[in-house]
Amino acid sequence: MSDESANPYPTVEPIATDVSPNQANETNPFTPSKDPTVTHFHSFFYDTFTWKYPRTTGLLFASSLAFFLLGHYVNILRYAFKAAYITFAATAAIEYLGRPTTGTGFMTQVRPAKYYTIPRENLEMVFAEIHEFLNFIVLEFQRVIFVENLTVTIASFVFSLIGYFLVKFMPIWSLLILADVLLFTAPLLYLQNQELIDSHIRQASAAANDQLQNARGLAEKHTADYSAKAKAYANDITGKLVSVYQDRQKITKSDTIKTE
Incomplete structure (x- = not known):
C-alpha cells in the first residue's frame, strides 16, 4: 500500500526556515529606507490626497465611501456567517450524497493533494508594511506634538475640538464619512487656493499678534x-x-x- 493510500489527508508543505537576512532583504521590496524619519507612506498619502493621480485617488475615495455606507446599511457580519453556513452545509451534503455512489464522496475526490499555505516571504512583506505604517503614524504624531509645523498643530487642534463637539450630536458612521470627505477634498482645495488661504492665515496671525501685544501692553500698564x-x-x-x-x-x- 502506498503512502498516499495510507494517508487520505493532504500533506502540508513545510515552511522554509533557512532564509538569511540578506536573502530576505533581497526578496522584500519594502525594506525600510535609511532615513528613519521618512517612509514610503509619506509620498503615498501625499500623492493620494493631493490628487496627483486622479483616477487612483477617485477610486480610493469612492471605495472608502462605499465601504462606510455598506458597513452602516448592510449587516456584513451576519451575511458572512450566512455564507459560511451555506458553504459548509453544501460541501457536507455533496460529500454525504456522493458516498453511496462513489464510495468516497465528491469532496474527497476533488480534495487537493497538498493544502495551500502562505509563504513566509509574503508574511515578511506584510509585517514590513505594518512596521512602516506604524512608524509613519508615530513620526507624524510626534511632529504635531512637538510643533514642527505650527500651522499643522493648530489645524490638528481645530479638527480635534470640532470632533469633540460633533461626537455628541453625530453617529460614528457619519463622522467617518465626514472625515473621509474632508481628507480627500481639503488638501486639494488648499493647493488650489494656497495663496489666498496663506494670505488670510498671515492676516489672522498678524491680527492675533497685534491683539497679543495690546493685551501685553495693557497688562504691563x-x-x-x-x-x-x-x-x-x-x-x-x-x-x-x-x-x-x-x-x-x-x-x-x-x-x-x-x-x-
Whole structure:
C-alpha cells in the first residue's frame, strides 16, 4: 500500500526556515529606507490626497465611501456567517450524497493533494508594511506634538475640538464619512487656493499678534498702576505704624516720669 493510500489527508508543505537576512532583504521590496524619519507612506498619502493621480485617488475615495455606507446599511457580519453556513452545509451534503455512489464522496475526490499555505516571504512583506505604517503614524504624531509645523498643530487642534463637539450630536458612521470627505477634498482645495488661504492665515496671525501685544501692553500698564498703588498703600501703612509706635513711646516715657 502506498503512502498516499495510507494517508487520505493532504500533506502540508513545510515552511522554509533557512532564509538569511540578506536573502530576505533581497526578496522584500519594502525594506525600510535609511532615513528613519521618512517612509514610503509619506509620498503615498501625499500623492493620494493631493490628487496627483486622479483616477487612483477617485477610486480610493469612492471605495472608502462605499465601504462606510455598506458597513452602516448592510449587516456584513451576519451575511458572512450566512455564507459560511451555506458553504459548509453544501460541501457536507455533496460529500454525504456522493458516498453511496462513489464510495468516497465528491469532496474527497476533488480534495487537493497538498493544502495551500502562505509563504513566509509574503508574511515578511506584510509585517514590513505594518512596521512602516506604524512608524509613519508615530513620526507624524510626534511632529504635531512637538510643533514642527505650527500651522499643522493648530489645524490638528481645530479638527480635534470640532470632533469633540460633533461626537455628541453625530453617529460614528457619519463622522467617518465626514472625515473621509474632508481628507480627500481639503488638501486639494488648499493647493488650489494656497495663496489666498496663506494670505488670510498671515492676516489672522498678524491680527492675533497685534491683539497679543495690546493685551501685553495693557497688562504691563495695569501691573505698573497696581504696583504704584500698592507701594503708596504700603508707605502709608508704614508711616501710620511708625507714628503709632512713636506715640506709644512718648506715653510710656511720660508715665515713667510721673511715677518717679
